[in-house]
Amino acid sequence: MLVFILRRLAQAVVVMLSVAFIAFMLFQYVGDPVTNLLGQDATEEQRIALRKDLGLDQPFPVQFARFAGNAVQGEFGISLRQGRKVSALIVERFPATLELALVAGLIALSVGIPLGVYAALRRGKASAQVLMTGTLFGVSLPNFVIGIVLIWVFAVELKWLPSFGRGEVVTLGAWTTGLLTRDGLLHLILPAVTLSAFQMTLIMRLVRAEMLEVLRTDYIRFARARGLTNRSVYFGHALKNTLVPVITITGLQLGSLIAFAIITEQVFQWPGMGLLFIQAVQFADIPVMAAYLCLISLIFVVINLGVDLLYFAVDPRLRVEGKAH
Numbered sequence: 001m002l003v004f005i006l007r008r009l010a011q012a013v014v015v016m017l018s019v020a021f022i023a024f025m026l027f028q029y030v031g032d033p034v035t036n037l038l039g040q041d042a043t044e045e046q047r048i049a050l051r052k053d054l055g056l057d058q059p060f061p062v063q064f065a066r067f068a069g070n071a072v073q074g075e076f077g078i079s080l081r082q083g084r085k086v087s088a089l090i091v092e093r094f095p096a097t098l099e100l101a102l103v104a105g106l107i108a109l110s111v112g113i114p115l116g117v118y119a120a121l122r123r124g125k126a127s128a129q130v131l132m133t134g135t136l137f138g139v140s141l142p143n144f145v146i147g148i149v150l151i152w153v154f155a156v157e158l159k160w161l162p163s164f165g166r167g168e169v170v171t172l173g174a175w176t177t178g179l180l181t182r183d184g185l186l187h188l189i190l191p192a193v194t195l196s197a198f199q200m201t202l203i204m205r206l207v208r209a210e211m212l213e214v215l216r217t218d219y220i221r222f223a224r225a226r227g228l229t230n231r232s233v234y235f236g237h238a239l240k241n242t243l244v245p246v247i248t249i250t251g252l253q254l255g256s257l258i259a260f261a262i263i264t265e266q267v268f269q270w271p272g273m274g275l276l277f278i279q280a281v282q283f284a285d286i287p288v289m290a291a292y293l294c295l296i297s298l299i300f301v302v303i304n305l306g307v308d309l310l311y312f313a314v315d316p317r318l319r320v321e322g323k324a325h
Contacts, residue, residue, distance in 0.1 A: 116207025
């Protein structure tokens, strides 16, 4: 296990260095930060002085080493659009995105897994067919269409839920959350359901397919031959082995929820990292774009490491193979 973790950590370091290099190249080839900061009317002396202050007159390896060192400390410079430290903007916006992604992931898991199991156990029944037909909409429709439809139905027509913003939030130190207020929870429902739609239907279809495959295996037949109840066979043996590939997809999808919440945040004007990134792209705010790229990559690396470790907890075959080696 220790060797496995060390190997994964080494791979994570390589990945993060590669991402840091790509993010650093944004500064080199996407716009001129000196022009963005001083404007077109600045004198040549002002440009030279600022370039020296920013360290842009140094050789490429020196600049990259300084950038990587600052990135490790969470420093990406000053936002060209807002004139504030990028780290402060991330601390301000990240709680909203993480809260939205976690709630969306919880909805996807709590709904997708039970319905996937139900569709597998009721294969061929009318209710299962209706469920699987419904998953086609979740897989096929883009998030912004689902979001617009939900806004039209629940915010415009029924007037049950708010259509934009985060609502009332509570500050807990440097963290802000809307989960502790009724208004915050109401504002969270529509964007969380919208963001979870694709993942929920994907998990449902995956669980159903894996469950049907597991139920055909020999050890399930032996379990039935031993006289075990259907409940014990389905949930004590089949479901546990079904969850191994589901963990992989779920882990990657949680990272995707955070990374690709951009469209959902734009539709609902949710004040998170996605909306910040969209605004940064429109303004060519390179420091914010670089910080977003590095942060999302770090999240994926951490999630992948967590998923790999969960394999050992869920799949006993991996533990046996590890002891054999």
